Amino acid sequence: MEKENYFTTFMIILVIPWSLQATTSLTGTKKKDPIKDCTREMKNKSEMCQNTTQIQAPLVNQTVTAKPKLTEFQIDAHKTISISKDDLNDLLDVYMAKLAENAATIQDKENEISQLQSRDKSDDDQLKKYQELSETCKTQNISFTATLAERDEQIKSLESKTSTYGARLKRKQHLLGLYKKQNESDAATISELKARVKALEYRLRERKDDLLADWEAATNSCLPYGKSAGIHLIQLPDFRPFLVPCDGLTAAGAGWTVIQRRFDGSVNFYRNWVEYRNGFGKLNGEFFIGLEKLHRLTTFQAHELYISLRLFNGTRRFALYDDFIIGSEKEGYEMKLLGNFHGNASDAMRTHDKMKFSTYDRDHDEFTHINCAEYHHGAWWYDFCSRSNLNGKYFKKQMDNEQGIFWDRWYSFKSLKSVQMLIRPKNAHNN
Numbered sequence: 001m002e003k004e005n006y007f008t009t010f011m012i013i014l015v016i017p018w019s020l021q022a023t024t025s026l027t028g029t030k031k032k033d034p035i036k037d038c039t040r041e042m043k044n045k046s047e048m049c050q051n052t053t054q055i056q057a058p059l060v061n062q063t064v065t066a067k068p069k070l071t072e073f074q075i076d077a078h079k080t081i082s083i084s085k086d087d088l089n090d091l092l093d094v095y096m097a098k099l100a101e102n103a104a105t106i107q108d109k110e111n112e113i114s115q116l117q118s119r120d121k122s123d124d125d126q127l128k129k130y131q132e133l134s135e136t137c138k139t140q141n142i143s144f145t146a147t148l149a150e151r152d153e154q155i156k157s158l159e160s161k162t163s164t165y166g167a168r169l170k171r172k173q174h175l176l177g178l179y180k181k182q183n184e185s186d187a188a189t190i191s192e193l194k195a196r197v198k199a200l201e202y203r204l205r206e207r208k209d210d211l212l213a214d215w216e217a218a219t220n221s222c223l224p225y226g227k228s229a230g231i232h233l234i235q236l237p238d239f240r241p242f243l244v245p246c247d248g249l250t251a252a253g254a255g256w257t258v259i260q261r262r263f264d265g266s267v268n269f270y271r272n273w274v275e276y277r278n279g280f281g282k283l284n285g286e287f288f289i290g291l292e293k294l295h296r297l298t299t300f301q302a303h304e305l306y307i308s309l310r311l312f313n314g315t316r317r318f319a320l321y322d323d324f325i326i327g328s329e330k331e332g333y334e335m336k337l338l339g340n341f342h343g344n345a346s347d348a349m350r351t352h353d354k355m356k357f358s359t360y361d362r363d364h365d366e367f368t369h370i371n372c373a374e375y376h377h378g379a380w381w382y383d384f385c386s387r388s389n390l391n392g393k394y395f396k397k398q399m400d401n402e403q404g405i406f407w408d409r410w411y412s413f414k415s416l417k418s419v420q421m422l423i424r425p426k427n428a429h430n431n
């Protein structure tokens, strides 16, 4: 019976580890560790076994004594297993090594599990991080989308501005083109003006030469210029030389000096004493020579006066006075002499003979309570007040107006279209 027990124990020891090993390899991750349990059980049984061996020692020793290193077991009547203690120990060592190997495998598996768990945790952490990152990305994406929309608006705004600026640029380019053309036109005009200036300078030099020639000729009237209608320099003793328009083309003949001219109303003749004394207007237009020059000319040598009149109906009239002298400023530029009258106009100057000259600011007329210059809107040798008013107001058509330019011995105030007063030295007839 004891031998049978021993064998059973041995078989259990042999079979269980292998079955346990198989079980462990299949269910290595189970919490309850059957291998450990089994190991414990085997240890217990081994201890038991040893005890049994110790108990059976005398018997074994007896057998060893008979057949060293061989123990025989009587399984049944026919089969006997002999096993020595050393073999058993060897077997146990093998078994224990197997156990240790299994334990190592278990430890490896545990480590593996632990590593897997650790990796799992790490993966969880990673996942969490990825989720957080995803949230961040989501938030940023929303922000980027908003920014993108804003940028789109800005781009639209900029495109609109670009369009506006483009239109402005086109307009400016158009204007620039116009300015360029204008500039070219201006350049052409400037060039033309320069050419004209050159021509004028040339004429001026010529004129200067003429004047110098005049100066050298020292003329004191227009007589030397005969039928010339140009402007010439007159020189008189103790008096600054001055220019006068000469007119040699009138019906009265050559060598006349123009002292007064009206024809279009372009020059105002309602002027004061000083202006009448000095003269005004344009030498080649409407003009008054000036009382001082008239005085100097008519006192330097005897002159005749020729007055040319033109009515609005085209009719021409003239009045000639053959001895015309104007006094000094001290004498109020009195008409000192008039001479005899000739002509087809009326003698409308006669009543002014021996009268002083009057302007609106120098009243020399015969009326005490009337300023004839103001009344007739002119300047003349007024008496009570006037039968002629050649410095009156210019009307562009015939008017019956006492302020107009009129010439009539019967106090008719019909205005004239044009008038011209000329003087010429009396000795012209002798030449």
Ligand SMILES: [Ca+2]
Binding pocket: 363, 364, 365, 366, 367, 368, 369, 370, 371, 372
């Ligand atoms: Ca008066």
